[in-house]
Amino acid sequence: MSQVKKPPMATRNYRPETRLVHGGTLRSDFGETSEALFLTQGFVYESAEQCEARFKGEESGFLYSRFSNPTVAMFERRMIELEGAEAARSTATGMAAVTTAILAPLKAGDHVVAAKALFGSCRYVVEDLLPRYGIESTLVDGLDLDQWQKAMRPNTKTCFLESPTNPTLDVLDIGAIAGIAHKGGARLVVDNVFATPIWQSPLTLGADVVVYSATKHIDGQGRCLGGVILSSEQFINDHIHTFLRQTGPSMSPFNAWVLLKGLETLAIRVKQQTDTAALVAEALAGHPKISRLIYPGRADHPQAALVKKQMRAGSTLVGFEVKGGKAAAFRTLNALKLSRISNNLGDAKSLVTHPATTTHQRLTPEARAELGIGEGFIRFSAGLEHADDVIADLTDALAQA
Ligand SMILES: Cc1ncc(COP(=O)(O)O)c(C=O)c1O
Secondary structure, three states, rough: OOOOOOOOOOOOOOOOHHHHHHHOOOOOOOOOOOOOOOOOOOOOOOOOHOOOOOOOHOOOOOOOOOOOHHHHHHHHHHHHHHHOOOOOEEOHHHHHHHHHHHHOOOOOOEEEEEEOOHHHHHHHHHHHHHHOOOOOEEEEEEOOHHHHHOOOOEEEEEEEEEOOOOOOOOOOHHHHHHHHHHOOOOEEEEEEEOOHHHHHHHHHHHOOOOEEOOOOOOOOOOOOOOOEEEEOHHHHHHHHHHHHHHOOOOOOOHHHHHHHHHHOOOOHHHHHHHHHHHHHHHOOOOOEEEEEEEOOHHHOOHHHHHHHHHOOOOOOEEEEOOOOHHHHHHHHHHOOOOEEOOOOOOOOOOEEHHHHOOOOOOOOHHHHHHHHOOOEEEEOOOOOOOOOHHHHHHHHHOOOO
């Protein structure tokens, strides 16, 4: 890029922790230590000829922050370095990333296969939105490879899943599902929010596209929304760049700057939160007020062998079903003094969610039951507090369930 004297810092030879601190840094002539915040809508040109050359793509450089901005470019480059992708584009929210990754490459007459166990808004996009534009979709039990296989049609262009799933923390076989998608001529898009880039790398497992809600662990301190799509140069150029440029769900430079600073501490936060989640799972397993506990780092997780194969560690989230349904779950939530009631996750503050009345309230009770989201189910997202305080808070609250 002509305005930046040095190319963005390439960090592929370093370990992920190092990439998170240095990857993609574009240092200006002032030699600033911290990444600069280019809070500007647009850019000015030396001459009309230069402006024309930029628009024709004959000269590289920034044009307009709806689709190119140095701070946003640094965030994208750092994510590329971390994920091992060829290219990335960021978006205003995680849902803008999911919607764009799925919708942008498709046209009427195409078909999508997706796992049933999806965050409520992702399921809305696949189940309700796509068919309105002539794109059919089939929802399958993501754990059942036969169902993926049987759902494939000659016009299937995209398969979509999240793993671990929100909120029941099922772990889907990304390599096997990528194999089925590719055999049928389709691409696999993976929402990697629950695993985080620290514990799972879908592109190396065979996926073609990875999406994140950067709102979650990447910010990790509850400040701003954001999303990112990572894939091959060709996929981004052919399907994503023009869609985002012309339709405009862009990430603001300010949010990109916050997220860049979030990335610097991502690894230490996720490791600490995972340790706490594991301790919470250990403390709550077998608790008399709980009928079911699910944590991907435990040997009793239904897909424990797959967790070992495709993830580098468990998760920052724990799911558990309180005996006594909604009333008991609400009593537990209302009795908590430290963990806060929220529909968010991945924050420095421990958060608890009642999916049946929040993130998954759109689904019918039957659809929720099919996914294992009972009326007593609680999703716990570990924060950065001391694990002993968090566990004491949860066990005190459960005593009142
Ligand atoms: C798995 C998953 N995907 C996507 C999203 C959407 O992200 P955002 O809230 O940033 O739009 C969320 C949460 O909101 C989520 O949990």
